[in-house]
Amino acid sequence: MANSVAIAKAEELLEKLRADDGSPATRAIVLRQLEKIRISVQQPPEAMGYYTNKGLMMVLINLCVQLGVFDAFPPGETASAAEIAAKVDVDVSIISRFLRALLLEGLFTPAPSSAETADQSTRYAHTAASLALHGPDGNDLWRASIALPIDRYWKNGSDYFRTHTLAETQDPLRSAFAWSTGHEGLGFFAALEQDRVYAPIWKRAMALLAKYQLAVVGEGMFPWHTLREEVEAEGGKRPLLVDVGGGKGGASVAIREACGGDGFGAEVVLEDLPIVLEAEGEEVRIEGVRNLIYDFFAGGEQPVKNAHVYYFRKVLHDYYDDKCQTILRQVVKAMAPTSRVILCEYVMPEGKDLGGDVFPYLLDFLLFMVGGLERTETQWRQLLGSVGLEVVNIWRLKDSPLQADIEARLRTA
Numbered sequence: 001m002a003n004s005v006a007i008a009k010a011e012e013l014l015e016k017l018r019a020d021d022g023s024p025a026t027r028a029i030v031l032r033q034l035e036k037i038r039i040s041v042q043q044p045p046e047a048m049g050y051y052t053n054k055g056l057m058m059v060l061i062n063l064c065v066q067l068g069v070f071d072a073f074p075p076g077e078t079a080s081a082a083e084i085a086a087k088v089d090v091d092v093s094i095i096s097r098f099l100r101a102l103l104l105e106g107l108f109t110p111a112p113s114s115a116e117t118a119d120q121s122t123r124y125a126h127t128a129a130s131l132a133l134h135g136p137d138g139n140d141l142w143r144a145s146i147a148l149p150i151d152r153y154w155k156n157g158s159d160y161f162r163t164h165t166l167a168e169t170q171d172p173l174r175s176a177f178a179w180s181t182g183h184e185g186l187g188f189f190a191a192l193e194q195d196r197v198y199a200p201i202w203k204r205a206m207a208l209l210a211k212y213q214l215a216v217v218g219e220g221m222f223p224w225h226t227l228r229e230e231v232e233a234e235g236g237k238r239p240l241l242v243d244v245g246g247g248k249g250g251a252s253v254a255i256r257e258a259c260g261g262d263g264f265g266a267e268v269v270l271e272d273l274p275i276v277l278e279a280e281g282e283e284v285r286i287e288g289v290r291n292l293i294y295d296f297f298a299g300g301e302q303p304v305k306n307a308h309v310y311y312f313r314k315v316l317h318d319y320y321d322d323k324c325q326t327i328l329r330q331v332v333k334a335m336a337p338t339s340r341v342i343l344c345e346y347v348m349p350e351g352k353d354l355g356g357d358v359f360p361y362l363l364d365f366l367l368f369m370v371g372g373l374e375r376t377e378t379q380w381r382q383l384l385g386s387v388g389l390e391v392v393n394i395w396r397l398k399d400s401p402l403q404a405d406i407e408a409r410l411r412t413a
């Protein structure tokens with residue numbers, strides 16, 4: 001019996017493929033549509049098979065990343081199974097078996113001169129997928145995104161729920177991550193800092209991912225150039241931007257650049273903890289950006305007053321409302337009537353109106369493990385309203401509308 005839902009989705013897929021302009025946004029739409037077709041075709045046995053296959057594939061890839069299989073030969077060259085085996089120091093009879101499964105997942109391909117099916121004479125070439133796992137960047141991204149959660153966050157699995165109340169799951173000091181790693185009493189960043197293996201990997205991976213996560217500037221997001229008139233009208237005397245919990249300053253740089261290349265002559269301040277701004281050998285020094293050590297829990301009132309914008313990117317999603325209120329109240333005290341708070345965050349769909357990329361939902365799952373959450377528009381409005389702020393606009397990224405700048409001002413009425 002023909003599956004009319006799958007057929008309709010396949011026809012939509014064809015339309016999307018014909019309209020493909022080669023952009024990452026269109027590719028994401030095409031890949032998502034393929035997933036929808038799979039979901040509408042599969043029955044329980046196929047669904048279980050899908051998860052089994054993907055789960056086992058993850059274990060195999062993890063092992064191959066650890067062994068160095070994806071680094072066994074450089075891009076543009078080819079290697080036989082025997083050469084790969086020699087490089088990673090595992091017998092060729094074993095590596096050949098692993099390679100068969102990798103090949104079917106599009107990780108490596110028989111080189112054009114080789115036979116279509118793998119045998120002893122086959123030479124392997126890289127593919128887009130195997131290159132994603134190649135080199136220090138590929139290794140760091142895999143280990144931070146997959147190995148860290150499996151090894152650390154979920155080590156003791158569901159026991160966490162049997163030993164913690166709902167209120168405790170919302171306390172960052174008692175998060176599943178802190179508990180699972182044996183560091184209850186420490187927040188995520190402090191607990192991670194104790195982990196000699198994953199802390200450096202996680203930091204490097206976050207730096208690599210920065211450009212893919214939550215666009216700072218982009219079509220549909222807050223139009224930074226429009227601040228020119230009000231900043232210049234005050235002779236650049238008030239700071240343009242305070243990037244609170246701004247990490248290594250990627251957003252500070254992008255916003256200063258978007259504001260005439262020099263922040264319209266006004267100051268840009270980057271605030272974070274000493275372990276981020278003054279980490280030995282990784283001190284943050286950015287021309288035109290002033291560093292300020294400020295702990296938004298222990299530091300009291302926001303030290304930079306009357307800034308045009310207090311900017312938070314991916315900061316408040318790390319905490320439930322009580323902690324966010326503590327952070328925001330300190331900012332509210334420092335704001336002038338014309339100051340803005342801008343939160344660069346995901347705005348999750350309400351209720352059953354799900355859609356688009358699955359990543360924000362999985363990020364929300366990860367955030368649960370560290371004591372945070374992704375919020376809907378209603379939840380953002382409630383949080384901001386509870387500290388005397390009101391949302392004046394939600395600027396959504398055109399190509400990925402769950403990403404947004406939430407613009408708020410002091411409530412006047």
Ligand SMILES: C[S@@+](CC[C@H](N)C(=O)[O-])C[C@H]1O[C@@H](n2cnc3c(N)ncnc32)[C@H](O)[C@@H]1O
Nearest residue numbers: 245246247272273276294295296297313314315
């Ligand atoms: C998820 S990161 C986001 C970093 C940056 N805003 C970005 O978008 O890349 C959260 C940041 O909050 C900082 N942070 C955590 N606790 C803090 C505290 N108590 N005071 C100030 N910053 C803090 C972390 O060091 C980290 O840089």
